[in-house]
Amino acid sequence: MAKWNSIQVTKGSGGYGGPLTITPTEQKHKFIYVTGGNRPAIVDRIAELTGMEAVDGFKTAIPEEEIALAIVDCGGTLRCGLYPKKNIKTINVLPTGKSGPLANFITPELYVSNVGVNQIQLLDGDTPVAVEPEVTSTTESEGKYDTSKSITAQMRKPSFIARIGIGAGRIIATFNSAAKELVQTMLNTVIPFMAFVALLIGIIQGSGLGNLFAKIMAPLAGNIFGLILIGFVCSLPFLSPILGPGGVIAQVVGTLIGLEIGRGHIAPQFALPALFAINTQNACDFIPVGLGLEEADSETIEVGVVSVLYSRFFNGVPRVLVAWLASFGLYSR
């Protein structure tokens, strides 16, 4: 049954979901594209790789149980969720993530977006092609959808106007999905941290603690020796991994120093070396994970953890010093 081949579809840059594996079967060997009349290049690519038949969803309707895959160009209103809701694997040509009224149905198992020709790969031949024994009435209705040829002929070269339309739609959808994703980032990570830091500032400024902190922070962060001390302590190899997580300590200490700069207790020039001093432990907690992202071998990780801790230690104080030298002339009027 090597009549059909399986493909794997991954998300494009800025896309969402996937990777999907599409395996045509006796029953499901057609795929539908619902893309407003034009025919995306991936339609031909998929047809060629899998041997499946492409059906223009705007022209012909086929029973849902025969659809192996749906291709849409939806910017996030309805269509992108419609087919996942019916449990049909869906490829979106545009980089739309989980959105629209049916967003809940858009899952990485069923949906992949911003797919271009390069995101579609033939799966290795050894993947068994699933065969469903109960062949239904595929043959009798075959003739009805064999319209693909004429559509190809028509749409191989989209008209100038159509191309402008497709291009504009793509740009708008990209911006829109970037905005959606980033509002989430803002809501989930930035604003909560702002609330936490604002509360901290409120407590420090509103109570007497502010003056106490000024007494501690000003001599520490207000001159180069204090900053070197901060940088040195933060970079100690046995402390740096503890101080690292999420940059929380650096963020809180930074806020405290910023507060004292704002109140005039620390000269603004020292902001620059302070930025380096509070972060000499930068990412020391994250080394194994980061090296994992670099796909390093276990031996490399073993060596790398120790190596980076050492190098952070040796570089910590020099970084503060160089930043201090570079800070001359900053905000001096």
Add this chain to the structure above:
Amino acid sequence: MQYVTEFASGFIKLFNTGGAVLVTWMKTIVPVVLLLLVLMNAIIAFVGEEKIQRFAQKAGRNVLMRYMVLPFIAAFMLGNPMAFTLGRFLPEFYKPSYYAAQAQFCHTSNGVFPHINPGELFVWLGIAQGIQALGLNQIDLAIRYMLVGIVMNFVGGWFTDLTTKMVSKQMGITLSKEVELKV
């Protein structure tokens, strides 16, 4: 009774002060950063990860590209933590050094390009808001932060080559300096 009232109003004052700070940030920082992030991420989506990966494969060969140009661009284009994934194109020996440089680039460029690391923005913003409170221009600080970062992060990466050499000798492990692509 008077003490209770004083205590209560003092208590509320903490939250009023904090609330005022939060609202100022919401009005000044949030919209600007958000719009900047949207533009940057849209640009990045248009350029595409594939081009950057192709660049990374070539960039590993010399030390300046490896610890200065590549991590700077990776931070700008992929942000934290995805920027680290470009290290997979480097030989095993250089991966820890790339990590050391990359992690710092995810902070030092964050003042000028906050889209790189919005989750840890306050490492920069905590101090920068003091500058803002004085009515001074944050950008002066942001640019120097980035420039010093470019130089010192490179030095850090290069120096990690030495510590890696030392540590691997101690542990009796030899790490390959040849590229072996698994992708």
